[in-house]
Amino acid sequence: MKNLKLIFLLLFLVSYVFPFQTEVDEIIIPADAHEKAIAALKQLGPGRGAKKINSHMVKIDFRMNEILGVMRGIEAKSEKIESALKDLSAKETETEFQIELSGDVLFDFDKWDIRTEAEEALKNVAEVINASKSPKVKISGHTDSKGAADYNQQLSEKRAESVKNWLKENTEVDPKIIETSGYGESKPVAPNTNPDGSDNPEGRQKNRRVEIVVKKK
Amino acid sequence: MFNPFKKACFISVLVIIFAAGLIFALEVIQTQESSLWDGVEVDLLSVKVKNNILTVKLKFRNEGEENQKVSAYYESCYIMDETNQKKYFVLKDSDGQYIAGPKEGDHKGGYFEFKIEPAKSKGIWMKFPAPENSPQTISLSIPGVFPFEEVEL
Numbered sequence: 001m002k003n004l005k006l007i008f009l010l011l012f013l014v015s016y017v018f019p020f021q022t023e024v025d026e027i028i029i030p031a032d033a034h035e036k037a038i039a040a041l042k043q044l045g046p047g048r049g050a051k052k053i054n055s056h057m058v059k060i061d062f063r064m065n066e067i068l069g070v071m072r073g074i075e076a077k078s079e080k081i082e083s084a085l086k087d088l089s090a091k092e093t094e095t096e097f098q099i100e101l102s103g104d105v106l107f108d109f110d111k112w113d114i115r116t117e118a119e120e121a122l123k124n125v126a127e128v129i130n131a132s133k134s135p136k137v138k139i140s141g142h143t144d145s146k147g148a149a150d151y152n153q154q155l156s157e158k159r160a161e162s163v164k165n166w167l168k169e170n171t172e173v174d175p176k177i178i179e180t181s182g183y184g185e186s187k188p189v190a191p192n193t194n195p196d197g198s199d200n201p202e203g204r205q206k207n208r209r210v211e212i213v214v215k216k217k
Numbered sequence: 218m219f220n221p222f223k224k225a226c227f228i229s230v231l232v233i234i235f236a237a238g239l240i241f242a243l244e245v246i247q248t249q250e251s252s253l254w255d256g257v258e259v260d261l262l263s264v265k266v267k268n269n270i271l272t273v274k275l276k277f278r279n280e281g282e283e284n285q286k287v288s289a290y291y292e293s294c295y296i297m298d299e300t301n302q303k304k305y306f307v308l309k310d311s312d313g314q315y316i317a318g319p320k321e322g323d324h325k326g327g328y329f330e331f332k333i334e335p336a337k338s339k340g341i342w343m344k345f346p347a348p349e350n351s352p353q354t355i356s357l358s359i360p361g362v363f364p365f366e367e368v369e370l
Contacts, residue, residue, distance in 0.1 A: 027262070027274045027340035029318070037270040037316050037344040040308040048269075048346035050303040079324065172284075172332065 081131045084124040096215050097128055103143070103159065103208030112158040114166045122163065126171035129214050136215040137178045139163050144204035145185040145192040157182030163210055247368060253361035256281015257333065261357065261365050262340070270308070271296065271347040271370075273357060276340045279333040288330035289360040291315035291343065297356040298348035307343045317343040 041048065084090075091098040106118040114122065129137055141156030141163075160180035168175040185192075190203035244262050251257035262274040273296075279285050292315065297304045307315040314320075314327050319341065321330035331339045347370075348355060357365040 027276070027342050029272070029342050033316055033318075033344060034267070034270060034272075036310045037272075037308045038268055040310060040316060041269055041346050044308075044346060048305060048349060049308075050298075050305050050346070050349065053297065053302050053304050 078131075081128055084127040084131070087124050088121060088128070090128070095217065096213050097132065097134075099125060099128070099212040099214065101125075101163075101210045101212065102205070103141075103210060104205060106163070106210055107159060110155070112155065112162045114162055119166075119170070122166055123171065125212055125214075126167055126173050129167075129173050129177075130171070132214060132216060134214045134216065135177060137173075138211075138213040138215075139178060139180045140211045140213075141180075141182045142187055142189075142207060142209050142211065143185050144207040145188070146204065149184055149186075153182055153184035153186075155182075156184045159210060163212070247365050249363040249365055251277075251287075251362050254285045254287050255283070256335075257285050257287060259359065259362045261368065264355075264357075264368055264370065266347045266370060269347045271305075271345045271355075272342065273345070274340060274342045275359070276338050277331075277333060278338040279335050282335050284332055284334050286330065286332050287339070287361070288321070288328060290325050290328040291317045291320075292326050293360045294343055295358050296345050296348070297358065298350075298352045299356060300352040300354075301348065301350050303348060305346050305348060307345055315343070317341065 085092060085097065088099050088101075090100075101118070101121055105121065106114060108115060128134075139160045141158070141160035143152040143156050145152070157180070160182050164175060164178045164180050167173045167178065185207070188203070188207045189209070190206040191200055192204050192207060194200045246261045246264060248258055248260050251259060256279055258278050258280050260276040260278065262276055263272070265272050277287050291307045294317075295304050295306045307317050309326060310316055314323060317327065317329075319329055319331070320327040322328060329341050333339050352370065354367045354369050357368060359365075
């Protein structure tokens, strides 16, 4: 009986202490950080890198830092969009960002599940959507002309929906702002066949795509 | 089942665990509100000086009802010794990266950025040079957060 009491007491104390322990555990300083800091301090020399301040300017200095922080936050956001847009080879107009992703990168043949290789590109898409605080995103699926038109229509719709679902499940993008549609083979960006009627694999490859329009306002 | 010695040891361990919990719980030195992120409060958890290196730990808590995305460059964080009228910045390693964490990216020596859900928290740490002439107090400035003033060393 006494042992039972002790066990209960232990459980109570552990459950009481544990939350505090996890909070502190969140901040993990790498083992080599202090050594690096000592080396860095030596490099700074006797002044320790100090910058002289005017005591009357302290409050202004703090306020400046707040404002500077906000400005730099905006700057960082802008740089993130720039970097993501560059990686996606996206186009930017006054009102929107236009992103075109190859169907062959996003999906396997005749499938609509997102390939692992496409995840990096989709993370960049999410970055553009979030950083630009876009109120509306349009995702449209397109196929080449191989196969039945009805089947291609369905495949394109499923693929657009699949991109939306991936963004919903793997990023912070709000799915409510995303609109999806499928156009099948109806809107080619390149000829599916050559002038002599032969197959044009390059043209068909360009047509297998997902277009994402990220509205700015 | 327990002899008196074992029982005493067992109770001692419990008391130590309990005391350790209380120490962790009481570790907040000062709390400031964010001037930028709604509902975010920042706890200064520790300020320790060792080998002339001053290490600070902070915790960003979201006390609001919406997710908040918090970010700032480490280059904009500094401590101020008002007595000797000097300010000190986060130390940089040989690669030009600030000795601080966590880091979302390396741009401009590194920055932190994280989403904090309501009732959740995230921590950061930074290493500064300890101010010369051993001032009794310092101030700590983090972008987007009201300054921590009169922090005792």
